[in-house]
Amino acid sequence: MEHRFTRDDNLYEDFAVGETIVHPRGRTVSDGEHMLWTNFVLNTAQLHFNQKMCDDSPQTTFDGRRVVYGGIVFAYVAGLASEETEENAVAVLSYDEGRHLNPVFAGDTLFAESTVLAKSDDDPRISQCGAPALKPGQAGLVKFLLRGKNQRGEVVLEITRELIVLKKAYRP
Amino acid sequence: MPEVTSGSAGPRRTVQRGRYYEDFQVGDVYRHHWGRTLTQGECQLFATGTMNAVPLYFNELFARKLGHPQVPAHPLLVMNVVFGMTVEDLSEQALAHLGYWDLRFPRFVYPGDTLISSSEVLDKRESGSKPDRGIVHVRTTGVNQRGEEVCVYQRRILVKKRSTYGGA
Numbered sequence: 001m002e003h004r005f006t007r008d009d010n011l012y013e014d015f016a017v018g019e020t021i022v023h024p025r026g027r028t029v030s031d032g033e034h035m036l037w038t039n040f041v042l043n044t045a046q047l048h049f050n051q052k053m054c055d056d057s058p059q060t061t062f063d064g065r066r067v068v069y070g071g072i073v074f075a076y077v078a079g080l081a082s083e084e085t086e087e088n089a090v091a092v093l094s095y096d097e098g099r100h101l102n103p104v105f106a107g108d109t110l111f112a113e114s115t116v117l118a119k120s121d122d123d124p125r126i127s128q129c130g131a132p133a134l135k136p137g138q139a140g141l142v143k144f145l146l147r148g149k150n151q152r153g154e155v156v157l158e159i160t161r162e163l164i165v166l167k168k169a170y171r172p
Numbered sequence: 173m174p175e176v177t178s179g180s181a182g183p184r185r186t187v188q189r190g191r192y193y194e195d196f197q198v199g200d201v202y203r204h205h206w207g208r209t210l211t212q213g214e215c216q217l218f219a220t221g222t223m224n225a226v227p228l229y230f231n232e233l234f235a236r237k238l239g240h241p242q243v244p245a246h247p248l249l250v251m252n253v254v255f256g257m258t259v260e261d262l263s264e265q266a267l268a269h270l271g272y273w274d275l276r277f278p279r280f281v282y283p284g285d286t287l288i289s290s291s292e293v294l295d296k297r298e299s300g301s302k303p304d305r306g307i308v309h310v311r312t313t314g315v316n317q318r319g320e321e322v323c324v325y326q327r328r329i330l331v332k333k334r335s336t337y338g339g340a
Contacts, residue, residue: 003256005227005231005233005234006227006234025223027223036253037221038256040214040256041253041255041256041257042206042208042251042253042256042257042259042338043252043255043256043259044189044256044259044260044264045190045259045263045264045266046264047266058339060267060332067268070269071248071251071252071255071256071269072222072252074248074272075218075222075224075248075249075252076222076223076250078222078224078248079222079223079224079225080223082223082224082225083225083226085226086224086226087225087226089226089228090228090238091277092247092277093276093277093326094274094275094276094277095272095275096271096273096274097270097271097273098271098272099270099271100268100270100271100274102271103268106337130277130278130279130280131238131239132239132240132280133238133239134239136190149209159271159272172234172237172238
């Protein structure tokens with residue numbers, strides 16, 4: 001029997017509009033790790049990686065604390081949500097209305113939730129999503145509200161996302 | 173006693189990077205100068221290092237089953253690389269990055285592609301509550317080595333005012 005690389009419970013048919021999926025894992029952000037990702041993508045904003053500058057200017061930083069770069073908070077939260085929402089997605093169509101509502105610092109632990117906002121299998125953007133081998137009728141669009149929270153339950157990131165997700169009959 | 177700092181006797185030039193609120197003009201376009209090639213190892217590292225449990229971005233057999241020639245870069249790696257190159261021009265002196273709007277990925281990116289970013293200032297306004305800062309609204313576009321758009325988004329940035337915080 002051929003090996004399957006994805007689960008069979010996260011396809012288009014499995015998502016119910018209105019349902020909130022509480023993702024299973026949390027992730028503690030470590031200090032060196034978040035600085036490395038910041039530098040990895042050439043982000044030169046020193047409030048993420050220069051503690052002396054933060055010490056010297058608490059009024060223009062987060063009270064002198066080095067804040068984690070938001071783009072990597074976004075990637076961590078998306079990662080926490082990925083197995084339940086994106087594993088069988090063939091394309092990411094969009095993100096929108098994204099807000100960093102609270103800062104994240106080293107030592108914080110992130111969690112994720114996804115609320116299914118809408119589904120459609122006849123949106124014209126499905127066929128224009130760029131997935132190379134996708135044929136009409138094989139996938140649908142699922143719109144989620146993705147929320148990242150910290151260990152105190154405070155929302156740190158809120159953003160909508162539209163994924164093109166395969167239907168059950170077409171899972172590779 | 174003789175100076176031991178040989179070679180440092182000449183004039184000193186202290187470099188500062190980053191724009192303040194006053195430096196942004198609506199309609200300005202910045203061509204962020206670096207450009208960055210993505211390697212296969214980096215794509216794999218990002219997908220696994222952010223626990224992105226989507227085999228399309230770390231499993232070549234699976235990526236080929238979906239019709240890709242090789243494992244593509246994760247869209248959020250593309251976004252982060254496009255974003256990172258904009259910081260020196262847009263937000264190196266920022267107080268905070270507020271959020272993202274209308275983020276789209278018109279094309280897949282593969283290892284070996286080189287990404288280049290540019291940004292346009294769409295709007296700016298002073299803070300309603302704090303006179304030392306303002307909000308700058310930009311649209312950033314990331315293209316590949318053929319000039320094809322691979323990532324576009326809008327972003328709002330909370331920026332210091334030069335009038336308050338000085339700077340060179």
